[in-house]
Amino acid sequence: MAPRHQAPRGTRDLLPADTRLWRWAEARALQVLERYGFGELRSPMFEEYELFARTAGESSDVVQKEMYRFQDLGERDLALRPEFTAGVMRAYLEHGLGGRARVHRLWSMGPVFRYGRPQKGRYRQFSQINAELVGSAAPGADVEVISLFVDLYEAWGFRDLTVLINSVGQPASRRAYGERLRELLAPFAERLSEDSRRRLEQNPLRVLDTKSEGDLAVLAELRESGAGLPRMIDLLDTDDRAHWDQVLAGLEAAGVAVEIDHGLVRGLDYYTRTAFEVHDRSLGAQSALGGGGRYDGLIEMLGGPPTPGVGFAIGLDRALLVLEERGTAPPLADTVCVVAMDSTRAAAQALVRRLRREFPVEADVEARAFGAQMKAAGKSGARLLVIVGEDEWKQGVVALKDSRTGTQQSVAVDRLADTLRGLLSGQETQGGA
RNA sequence: GUGGCUGUAGCUCAGUUGGCAGAGCAUCGGGUUGUGGUCCCGAGGGUCGCGGGUUCGAGCCCCGUCAGCCACCCCA
Structure with missing residues (x-):
């Protein structure tokens, strides 16, 4: 590409x-x-x-x-x-x-x-x-x-x-401390790394932060010696x-x-x-x-x-x-997937929009075949499937299927929101709390 | 800013001494036009990061460049 x-x-x-x-x-x-x-x-x-x-x-x-x-x-x-x-x-x-x-x-x-x-x-x-x-x-x-x-x-x-x-x-005592370090380390300049020699010039306190083995050895030596290595808090x-x-x-x-x-x-x-x-x-x-x-x-x-x-x-x-x-991942809210047929697609669109006032709802936008929609629903991980079948719709019901258990029940369309609410309650707080 | 390693499909990666660009996963289609995830079959998808050079021929070699990564510097 x-x-x-x-x-x-x-x-x-x-x-x-x-x-x-x-x-x-x-x-x-x-x-x-x-x-x-x-x-x-x-x-x-x-x-x-x-x-x-x-x-x-x-x-x-x-x-x-x-x-x-x-x-x-x-x-x-x-x-x-x-x-x-x-x-x-x-x-x-x-x-x-x-x-x-x-x-x-x-x-x-x-x-x-x-x-x-x-x-x-x-x-x-x-x-x-x-x-x-x-x-x-x-x-x-x-x-x-x-x-x-x-x-x-x-x-x-x-x-x-x-x-x-x-x-x-304070900046003043920090400067004084820097000067002190510079004096103490000057005799060892030969043994310090290139970086630390530069730090000694620009910002002597940084020498204490060195990662170089050689520098650390010098610091340890100095610490043992009679003069000692003062600490910032001592000044x-x-x-x-x-x-x-x-x-x-x-x-x-x-x-x-x-x-x-x-x-x-x-x-x-x-x-x-x-x-x-x-x-x-x-x-x-x-x-x-x-x-x-x-x-x-x-x-x-x-x-x-x-x-x-x-x-x-x-x-x-x-x-x-x-x-x-560490694999930290916030939980995903459970979603509802609405599956329709050619004959119920228009009705399902209105239903989807209404349900979305309250729930996370997925639905096919490509007018794909029923089988393809079911396949997609399975992959999407939706917890609940609302299947808008032609025969059921005529009776004012839809099939509500739990994707985890595979069990399916018939629910009246005007009871659907209530039923979903009961099954999905408590979801909203999961992501944020 | 310094030194080093690496760039091949959406992702993870193979690719022989330079000789027709591959696999797995993912995607899409079909088996299955009223019941999915498994399974089987199939398909699409690549100017091999980009530009130049060497060569009959370059993913492979050389130079440059862009990007990522590692260690510094420094910091979050």
């Missing part, structure tokens, strides 16, 4: 077989978000390029090589959103939400875009669920958000997820340290299990204090399912009043990849 066009690199189509699971997952997530009192904020899929460049940090990978940047016909410098937070905060300021209430709980869902080399679980257009709790610096806000984060995964059937958590402090100021302790205590009180990861670093510049992530091994190299943290300086960076915030992003594509591998 060789189609003339194919979906652009890193994008994909979700067919009905896929979207069924997506809609289920989205519906479940929405319920959890509502229970936590979050309201939906929809912001544009593109914003001024400058908004993302400023908030993410000029040196971040997102800005340097992953942004879909373009000029529109009015020569505006724009970019498709690579994440939600910047746009949500822009909207927060633009509409003066800070003046209407002190704390806002906002969620968003939709596509985000990053230009990178695609592979499984990594797409150039992908979907995120984003949540932000804006206006509170209290440790309880962090606990609330992390708790929501975990509950969303649990609503999808994830169990025993390990949330990795760390504190990245936190008093307030940050107190916040960290209270977040951990709060999570324990709430029954949210976390694992401290001193090497955890988040990619964007605006993070402060709490940072957290969740991974799933089955995804291979693209194991990050979601992550978030606190960003107390962000709103000021955008020209607003000092406003603390904490939030996260969940990658839907990756989460659903895991669910698919």
